[in-house]
Amino acid sequence: MADLAASxxxxxxxxxxxxxxxVGTGEERVAVxxxxxxxxxxxxxxxxxxxxxxxxxxxANRVRCAVNQEFAGPEAxxxxxxxxxxxxxxxxx
Amino acid sequence: MATVxxxxxxxxxxxxxxxxxxxxxxIGGIGCFVGTVRDAAGRDAAGGRRIAAMTLEHYPGMTERAxxxxxxxxxxxxxxxxxxxxxxxxxxLPGENxxxxxxxxxxxxxxxxxxxxxxxxxxxRAPFWKKVENxxxxxxxxxxxEADTQAAARWSKASG
Numbered sequence: 001m002a003d004l005a006a007s008x009x010x011x012x013x014x015x016x017x018x019x020x021x022x023v024g025t026g027e028e029r030v031a032v033x034x035x036x037x038x039x040x041x042x043x044x045x046x047x048x049x050x051x052x053x054x055x056x057x058x059x060a061n062r063v064r065c066a067v068n069q070e071f072a073g074p075e076a077x078x079x080x081x082x083x084x085x086x087x088x089x090x091x092x093x
Numbered sequence: 094m095a096t097v098x099x100x101x102x103x104x105x106x107x108x109x110x111x112x113x114x115x116x117x118x119x120i121g122g123i124g125c126f127v128g129t130v131r132d133a134a135g136r137d138a139a140g141g142r143r144i145a146a147m148t149l150e151h152y153p154g155m156t157e158r159a160x161x162x163x164x165x166x167x168x169x170x171x172x173x174x175x176x177x178x179x180x181x182x183x184x185x186l187p188g189e190n191x192x193x194x195x196x197x198x199x200x201x202x203x204x205x206x207x208x209x210x211x212x213x214x215x216x217x218r219a220p221f222w223k224k225v226e227n228x229x230x231x232x233x234x235x236x237x238x239e240a241d242t243q244a245a246a247r248w249s250k251a252s253g
Contacts, residue, residue: 014152016150016151016152016220016222017150017222017224017234018234066152066155066220069152069154069155069158070155071218085152085155085220087152087220087222088222088234088237089236089237090216090217090218090219090220090221090222090237091216091221091222091223091234091235091236091237091238092149092151092180092191092192092215092216092219092220092221092222092223093128093180093191093192093212093215093216093219093221093241
């Protein structure tokens with residue numbers, strides 16, 4: 001797998017529920033800077049992207065993540081082209 | 094193979110059961126759970142509803158994958174002979190159906206246990222989110238409940 005941190009690759013980001021409302025969009029493609037290698041790195045970088053992003057990620061313990069449609073923890077590594085989704089704990093059923 | 098669907102329209106429980114059992118005589122028991130929109134806030138002093146509607150959002154693509162994985166887990170654990178999961182999305186009114194879980198097995202205990210497992214895991218592992226629309230026009234996202242997490246945890250591999 002290509003290393004995202006070394007390539008400054010593009011990610012496809014998705015936001016759901018109140019994260020979507022706070023960020024102000026449900027979807028964006030971002031070119032992340034070198035050094036963003038994991039989900040935790042990405043969250044830290046996204047916090048500085050806009051006031052909306054900062055509000056969405058203010059309480060990181062209330063945010064869940066999926067990488068390529070599988071649940072992923074903050075330590076999960078990212079690769080160029082990954083689909084990364086952020087959302088609150090699920091409330092279906 | 095399980096039947097897994099996400100849809101805006103309502104489902105017909107009888108039709109789903111008929112589809113699952115058509116032409117078969119090996120099934121000995123079918124567990125069925127229907128989740129509905131509950132108006133937990135009740136009526137106000139004037140007799141009007143406090144909750145006007147509930148809107149369900151999901152993650153297209155991941156939702157279907159997660160539901161298929163949950164169904165597959167149940168099929169393997171209880172040797173199910175059939176399994177149907179239908180989850181509605183969009184704007185739903187109090188009393189309307191939200192989710193259907195059907196599990197068919199050779200005997201009742203497997204069917205009943207699998208049904209409970211399926212709804213517990215659906216509530217905690219499938220990417221759906223509920224937003225409540227109050228009668229006064231205000232809106233609020235529903236918070237995940239610790240009780241749901243605990244209910245799902247009882248099916249962890251050690252005890253399952």
